[in-house]
Amino acid sequence: MILKSFKVKSNKKYLNKLLSKRQLLANNNKIESLAVVVNLDEIEKFDVFYDLGNLLKIQPNKLKVIGFSTKKNQTNSNVFNLKDFGWKATIKNIELHTFLETDFDALISYYSSNLLELKLLTAKSKAKFKIGILPDDNRLNDLIIKTKINEFNVFKDEVFKYLTILNKIKNE
Template identity: 50%
Template sequence: MILKGLKEKSIKKNLTTILNNRETHFNNNKIESLGVILNAEETTDFEAIETFAKTLNLSPNKLKIIAFTELTKEITCTWENCFNPKDFTWNGKINNLELKSFLDTKFDLLISYYANDVSELKYLTSASNAHFKVGIFQKDSRLNDLIIKTDFNNLEAFKVELKKYLTVLNKLKA
């Protein structure tokens, strides 16, 4: 129990450090790759999430999705890559190579599609090397470059708004 509290505190400390040192540099590069971070306990419509690439005129092989669940038991996760608190060490570092690989990938766009305030999800969003980060409304506005305030359960509205803002920002290929 003590290690769990220490892990949570370490993750929050690492998150704060990353957010305080984050530099944002806007560029006009077109979006060619997409990463999505989800909370597996909040999202049930898996096929709808996979349509993000189609909405943005990207090929499906340019989309990478990871899901996080707070359940530490081995569960059957329908996502390709599903992670849990066991993938973090006691000092808040990531000890899973697949998760590290996702975070090191320089996505042109990262979508953080989760509503619950989970430290691990916020840490994954902040630690990602994505060039442009988009999410739904969060308490900490430093996590994302663009925040789209829509109802979490209305994925279609989020996709419409996302495409509209990315078009205005000239980030979509013709």
């Protein structure tokens, strides 16, 4: 139990270090690739994010959705849990590590729970523009859409509206 609290403390320290180094890069690049981090303890469906990707004109092969769950019995390869994280926020899962090292144009962090592991996924991602609904820490996301977790249609409309204003959506 003591080791677990030390692990949490080291991960929090690493998260603060990552967030203090983070810099917002202002550019007019269009979003062509999209990553999504979802808390499966809060929502169950992935398919709504494919609809959002379609609305944003993202090619299906340029959209990657991963889920996080605190439950240990997950069989899907796109679902990760607590045992995939080590000390100092090291990632033990190769697929998750690959996801975090990919340079996505945008990342959507769709979770409302204040879990350290979800924050680490958002902070460690190499995405250039980060969108989220968790207003607890402004340093995590570049754009925060303050909606409830079950109001996905409102979130989708707001994301489309703001990305249009910011000139981030491709014109095809």
